[in-house]
Amino acid sequence: MLVNASLLQQHNESLLATHQLKLAANKAELENAEKVIGLLSDFQVAIPSWALGTGGTRFGRFSGGGEPRDLEEKMADVALLHQLNRSSGAISLHIPWDIPGNPEKVRTLAEQYGLRFDAVNSNTFQDQPGQKLSYKFGSLQHVDKAVRQQAIEHNIEVIKHGVELGSESLTVWLSDGSCFPGQLNFRKAFQRTLEGLQEIYAALPADWKMFVEYKAFEPNFYSMTVGDWGQSLLYAQKLGPKAFTLVDLGHHLPNANIEQIVSLLLMEGKLGGFHFNDSKYGDDDLTVGSINPYQLFLIFNELVEGMNARGMNHARDLGWMIDASHNVKDPLEDLLQSVEAIKIAYAQALLVDADALNAAQEMNDVVQCQEILQNAYRTDVRTLVAEASLRSGGALQPLQVYREAKVRKHLIRERGEKTVATGL
Numbered sequence: 001m002l003v004n005a006s007l008l009q010q011h012n013e014s015l016l017a018t019h020q021l022k023l024a025a026n027k028a029e030l031e032n033a034e035k036v037i038g039l040l041s042d043f044q045v046a047i048p049s050w051a052l053g054t055g056g057t058r059f060g061r062f063s064g065g066g067e068p069r070d071l072e073e074k075m076a077d078v079a080l081l082h083q084l085n086r087s088s089g090a091i092s093l094h095i096p097w098d099i100p101g102n103p104e105k106v107r108t109l110a111e112q113y114g115l116r117f118d119a120v121n122s123n124t125f126q127d128q129p130g131q132k133l134s135y136k137f138g139s140l141q142h143v144d145k146a147v148r149q150q151a152i153e154h155n156i157e158v159i160k161h162g163v164e165l166g167s168e169s170l171t172v173w174l175s176d177g178s179c180f181p182g183q184l185n186f187r188k189a190f191q192r193t194l195e196g197l198q199e200i201y202a203a204l205p206a207d208w209k210m211f212v213e214y215k216a217f218e219p220n221f222y223s224m225t226v227g228d229w230g231q232s233l234l235y236a237q238k239l240g241p242k243a244f245t246l247v248d249l250g251h252h253l254p255n256a257n258i259e260q261i262v263s264l265l266l267m268e269g270k271l272g273g274f275h276f277n278d279s280k281y282g283d284d285d286l287t288v289g290s291i292n293p294y295q296l297f298l299i300f301n302e303l304v305e306g307m308n309a310r311g312m313n314h315a316r317d318l319g320w321m322i323d324a325s326h327n328v329k330d331p332l333e334d335l336l337q338s339v340e341a342i343k344i345a346y347a348q349a350l351l352v353d354a355d356a357l358n359a360a361q362e363m364n365d366v367v368q369c370q371e372i373l374q375n376a377y378r379t380d381v382r383t384l385v386a387e388a389s390l391r392s393g394g395a396l397q398p399l400q401v402y403r404e405a406k407v408r409k410h411l412i413r414e415r416g417e418k419t420v421a422t423g424l
């Protein structure tokens, strides 16, 4: 469902006077306010098709009502988010959770909603009903060539689905690894994985990218065959110019300096994409910016600095995606919060005085360096984010409209209380 246009308009009108006062104050204080609003309007973050239903843990899942029952309903949910914030104009599909049965129909629907298809994601971390060989002991790393072949073929199949929908990248996340010392020969596991990735890489269309996503642990708890950015970069370098590292914020060991990783990957031209989420302990699923917004800002600061250094287009040259799971929140509300947090961190990073920071760094003026960063971080940019949304036809306060329109109640009425979306 989409929100009634007059309700959206009423909402914006009711907040407009206060909004304009705040905007005038922002513009008086920030000389690049207009530029920030323009960049925010261009910025789009893909919504993962697997995050539109309620998530769970191995201990249980508490289903929310009105979850999307198929891909079409998932697209309708993303379209609603995009209507409200104008920054969720893309969807990232996970295969086989969301196989587009009728690609032509799905593509037409996406066009109607103004959505595009971002990276397609393969899945060799679960066994599917009727699947011939098991991934219990890994997929591309497996000792049995037939299992490796099955995983390669699956990835090639995923590329084909992506081509039909107009995607331009494949994200490969492997759960491969080992649970106990001695279980695996690390070198053999690496080599086999590399050979598999090479075959998949060879099947990529000319204008496609391959993202190699790393994760420190889970589901394997002793070693992961793509366990950190070093291993991912190694694969990406060996594969070739179409292969890149994908950084998922929740996939690091505690206290890892993710901003430094981002900076160096950009320097090497090997940062491809992002999965946004937040985490407190060892999870990769919490709402973006809910635990450590300063870290998110520092990451965006390196992203902006590094992309500018390479003359990259902020909105288009990297794959921006959310990857989270919502166990206790309405997924759509959680996603609105996540996109908002991303835009806030991006806007704050755009406020960093790069020349002054560079000068302070060259003078070893540590105190001034911190002042410059924190001055940007402590600026309230929410009005700039709201203005970008308003100018693009969205809501000043997307979450508020979502609640005013009682979207979840309508979705429950339409889809039922007990629906379960595909995903984890």
Ligand code: PSV
Residues within 6 Å of the ligand: 050, 121, 173, 213, 215, 248, 275, 284, 323, 424
């Ligand atoms: C693995 O934890 C991961 O981050 C990968 O991106 C998967 O595709 C996704 O989560 C599955 O939920």
Ligand code: MN
Residues within 6 Å of the ligand: 173, 213, 248, 275, 323
């Ligand atoms: Mn991920």
